[in-house]
Amino acid sequence: MRMKRCVAVLVLALFAMGMVAGCEQKAPNQATPAPQAGEILVGLNCELSGGVASYGTNAANGAKLAIDEINAKGGVLGKQLKVLERDSQSKTDEAMNVSADLVSKGIVAQIGPLVSGAVAACTPVMNENKVPLIAPAATAPGATVDEKTGETFPYIFRACFLDSDQGVRMAEYAYDTLNMKTAAIYGSNSDDYAKGLAKYFKEAFEAKGGKIVAQEGYVSGDKDFKATLTKIKAAQPEFIYVPGYYQEVSILIKQARELGITVPMGGGDGWDSPDMITVAGAEALNNTYFTNHYSVQDPKPEIANFVKAYEQKYSKTPDSFAALGYDSAYLLAEAIKAADSADPVKVAEALAKTKDFPGITGTMTFNEKHNPVKSIVVIEFKDGKLVSH
Amino acid sequence: MPSSKRQWLWFLINIVILAGIFTLVQYMIATRMLNQYYQINLASMCINIILAVSLNLINGFTGQLSLGHAGFMAVGAYVAAVCTKSMDLSFIPAIIAGSLAAALAGLIIGVPTLRLRGDYLAIATLGFGEIIRVILQNIEEVGGPAGIVGIERLTTWPYLFLATVITIIVIQNLINSSYGRAIISVREDEVAAEMMGVNTTWYKVMAFMIGAGFAGLAGALFAHYFYIIKPDTFNFLKSFDILVMVVLGGLGSTTGAILAAIFITVLTAYLQAFPAIRMIIYAMILILVMIYRPQGLLGNKELTRKTFSRFWGGSA
Structure with missing residues (x-):
């Protein structure tokens, strides 16, 4: 009997720990979300595990590399960018859950998710809370536009072509x-x-x-x-x-x-x-x-520098997702600068006005549907080498 | 044996407790004390409880290892979403249609597969769950691989709460009825049960159908909470997630399934902030529980007021 009771107490303790663990997180949340002075929070909501983990991981790596570079140069508006990274497990419901969590932490904008379906799940949360979302690689036409009414979602942007x-x-x-x-x-x-x-x-x-x-x-x-x-x-x-x-x-x-x-x-x-x-x-x-989206072997200095920095940091060649994640982070930084504020609403307005942004994946200008009008490289295979045109 | 007066008293107390929980959460939502993030996790929690309790009926009480629960959830989700989105039905008929469709799918799948036992049944249900997913993937009318996007958010706390309570009450009362005794006898010893005149196939199919129907209910609530459903959401990994809750809570314990569903939801939410080590911690906890508590947290015991009174030395 004694033994049984001990086990029962242990089990209850385990539960209690789980509950406390959940509550601990609650504490900072209860206060009005206010990021610390001197820091701007950027949410990363990417598929770090699950079916499309390679997309999400590479894009998150790209974005983190960009943010490190921006911070090394003194940050934006004199503040450092701080990354809050969360894993959506390649699930649409988790992506939405993560978005709500990030928004409650007071992020200026969210980068990700990668898959169009997950972006659609986050869209209502972002629009409701008026926080912009930059989707690095959501290629579905409906990702930025309400297909029922034909109106552009005010807070959803994408960095890739359709x-x-x-x-x-x-x-x-x-x-x-x-x-x-x-x-x-x-x-x-x-x-x-x-x-x-x-x-x-x-x-x-x-x-x-x-x-x-x-x-x-x-x-x-x-x-x-x-x-x-x-x-x-x-x-x-x-x-x-x-x-x-x-x-x-x-x-x-x-x-x-x-x-x-x-x-x-x-x-x-x-x-x-x-x-x-x-x-x-x-x-x-x-x-x-x-x-x-871009060519790894492009000799342009900014691309060569990006490829070199990425390879140094992660010891692998950056794919398109990494480049798009990198561009998304720089797009955001530029918009914060242009808005001269880390207020999500103002940043979204500045994002919509982005013009001739020089990215790794081409020069971008957002059209009225928040789709970037950008150059698309055509790459030729020539004797086992990639030649871009 | 408690007198019938005492039973009534407890019944009333239960009602008051439930109403109290409901009102408290409703108040917290109305006053924005619970922000959106907690509301989403609360919804996941309720949906997970429905899934775990209904799978527990099949796996825990009937003793039939089913790995296709996500497939039934998918049927409920798709049927309900199509009802509200394309057929302009209101929410309650859509939920009912989703649940019935899932129960029907349970019948169709249950009749041929429930002749199988143990591992064979597990593999067959796993296969059927995947078939449902692949069929949905290939129906262009429901969006194919991209799924249904832009489902209206109709699931609210009263619906979630009511659905969860109804699920628990129906399944708990079923188990405590004569049907439930028959179901449990199938689990304990199928041959002996048959010898005693229990129509084992009938009871197995019935339990399977009811379990599937409630999974459909969970799917319908899921679809109308998370705006989007796609076939990938309901792959076999989702079935395993539910199975983990049931095994963790203890096969054959409804309260165990509820506690485990809550525990897993909170754990998943908490570990989101540690993406790199999330899966390791999650797996470690499961391994530890299985080593030290192989029968699950509550075994096949229920957590009742008796348990509590024994614990605090009182006499029930």
Whole structure:
């Protein structure tokens, strides 16, 4: 009996500890949120664990690198930026929960989450509390706009281009620069991303006077593309657009070259991976192009410096998410400077007015839908090297 | 045995306590003493309690290891969201429709799989849970992989509280009824139960359906609180989260499931501030509990007023 009672007491103690732990956090919250003088709080709400942990971790790393740099240069408005980092576990409900927590701590703005769905979950919290959110990589058209009323959410911004922009850019590049008049589309049918790219490429290419001679699709996980490629070859396109992710695209390009299809091919930022060269081989990738947020091998000094600093700090090459996270943090810092205040409402107004902001991922100007109008790099694979155009 | 007068007294006291909790929280929300963050966690807590208590009926009392609870939650969430968003139904019919749809899914899945036992059943329910998710992923009308965005926020504290209380009362009374005895007899020894004339398949399917129905209720509340649902939200990891609560609280203890649901919600919220070590601490706590308390925090005991009076040396 005694033993049992002891165990019961222990268990209750454990519960009590859990409760106290929960309450401890409560204490500072109860007071009116007021960040300490000399500090401006920036919330990072990223997917640090779970299904898309690599996106969130890289973007958070990029943002933290930017904030360290800003602080080393004396901060903003004479104050240091302090990062509050939280993990949304790649869950939409946790993302919303984290947002509410960060907002109650008195942040000036939130960077993240990465995935469009999680951004949608945070949106009502941010709008209600009038705190801006910068989404580094939410590409869904509805992320910044209320699809029911067509009104722009006043406090939601994004740092990346939309899928539509990417499709249009590649169509322009193929038609104008490469001078291709006919094209085939062979993209993934498994996700909205690739389907969107194919749709916008087709519209833009046809609007320019080009002709789509064949349109085919594959499913993610496919390994053999030869039958469809033979069909496409028979249609004799001058250009093949392959929107999708590198896992399939790398194999697809290799098989296309084996079948003697030598025409140029193009794709979107889903191609961005070192695996492209290891799987497809440098030779097969010659004469292929993809649109991307930025190029790691860009010789521009600010990009080279960013890549160097990132590699030094995290010992890995920064991907697009890292670059977008980095840009998001600088966008915010610029807006705080422009607003001359760390008041979230004023910062949101300044963000909306952002013009010609020089980012790693291009020069950004926000349009009325809080989407950045920015340059999209087209990257060419040339003998295993990335050349940006 | 307490006299019926005493029972009435306790019944009244329970009502007063519940009304007290409800009014207190309602007051704190109205006066903004509980900020948005605490309100969200409170909602998660209620939803988790419903999920844990309903899964406990299947896993704890009926003894059938089900790993597809998130799938039923998804059915409830999607049906309710479609009802309010596309069909302009009001909230209560939508919740009911969601729960019934989930119960129906429970029936459809339960009839063929409940012939299986133990590990086989676990794998089959895991598979069915995933099938529900993948089907939702491929229905373009409900947004495909992107899910349903912009669901109106209709779940409020009175709904959450009422749903939680109803769940607990219904399941607790079911277990204390003759149906409940039959259900428990299935868990204790299926062959012996069958020998005594208990239609084991019928009771297993019934428990499965009721559990699934309440998971659907939780899903409906979830969808109307968090604005957005997508198939990924309801993957098998969500099922495991619920299973963890049930096992931590003690298989076959409703109060254990409630306490564990509260504990896990608070723990998750608290550990958010330590993203790097969150999973390690979370796992460590689970391991420690399982080493020192393998039967769960409360085992299959219930926390009742008797427990308390024994503790403080009084006589009940």
